[in-house]
Amino acid sequence: MYSLGVWFWPLFLFFYTLLIGIIAPISGVGGGVLYVPLTDVITPFDIDFIRGAGLVMAVTSALSSVPFLIRKGLANVRLFAVIAPVMVITSVTGGIVGLWVTNVLPGGEDYIKILLGSVILLVFFVMILSKRLEFPDVRDEDVDPWSRRLGIVGAWYEPSLERVVEYKIKNLPHAMITFGIIGFVAGMFGLGAGWANVPVLNLVMGAPIKVATATSMLIITANAPAIGIYLSKGAILPVVVVPSILGITIGARIGAKIAEVIRPVFVRWLVIGVLFLAGVLNIIKGLQGLGVIPPVLPGG
Known part of the structure; x- marks a missing residue:
């Protein structure tokens, strides 16, 4: 692992995650959804260490950017308070299931890589097919009773x-079920949930795209308890996590400031392209490990 020098991988991870940290708030995806599949392809680290670090990355990038987004009124704290308990429970459950598959099921690591690649391709299709509404028109009669009673406006x-732009939301009960599924996937694969949070908040609940992106970053922090599951199993490796945290923390603060003024069209398409490549490569690596196809990628 250290044939290229003891400092190579820590320095590489620092600058690599610095770039991911900048991209995450602009594109509305958590750092983990980019970090996990790419790191599995381009580094020699075990998939458990990568998933554990990925979950830390997603939560860290969110924590680094949300104070600024809250101060600007973009991240809806009241909506987060409703969604967070569901995300906590399902993300912890997902982490337990994911580590069981890797460590107990024969060939589990390769199955996880195939499932991870499949989820990443799902992310790709969600991002490429979902439209984004700058300012959805949510009328008073569209607001569901739960949202009305809880006063979820902004x-x-x-x-x-x-x-000043004012907004309301709708379809809270249906969205809560979806967020439960998103939390499970995030915990199982060490991914952030921004890729799914943003379409749900924007298209299903009617939050303006800037609010959806900012609130998505806040919701990702609800995955933090799942980190404890990976930590308890020894899947948090300091040489991977520490330089990555430093890089993504600095990058996320830069990205949050850029996100306030930029129109993220170019960044979104760049992320979509990277996700497609990462998803395909993870599936190939998993199939190599199971012997389904001959080794065509390094480390297969």
Whole structure:
């Protein structure tokens, strides 16, 4: 692992995650959804260490950017408070199941790689097919009883319009079920959940795209308890996690400031392309490990 020098991989991970940290708040995906599949392909670390670090990355990138997003009124704290308990329970459950598959099931690591690649391709299709609504039109009669009773509304100053934008949300009960599934997937594979959070918040619940992106970063922090599952199993490796945390923390703060003013179209398509490549390569590596196809990738 250290044939290229003891400092190579820590330095590589620092600059690599610095870039991921910048991209995460702009594109609305957590750092983990980029970190896990790419790191499995390009580094020699075990998939358990990568998934554990990926979960830490996703939560760290979110924690680094959400204070700024909350101050700007973009991240909806009240909505997060409703969704968080569901995400905590399901992400912890997902972490337990994911580690069981890797460590107990024969060939489990390769099955995880195939499942991870499949999930990443699902992310790819979700991102490429979902439309984004800048300012969805949610009327009073569209607001569901839960959202109305809980008073889940918000407002922020939009520089491009030079005015304060107010919004409401809808379909909270249906969205809660979806967030439960998202939390399980996030915990099982060590992924952030921004790739799914943003479409649900924007298209299902009617939150403006900037609010959906910012609130998604806040919701990702609810995956933090699942980190304890990986830690208890020894799947948090300092040489992987420490430089990655430093890189993604710095990058996320830069990305949060850029996200306030940029239109993230180019970044979104760049992320979509990277996700497709990473998903395909993970499936290939898993199939290599099971002997289904001959080794065509390094480390297969």
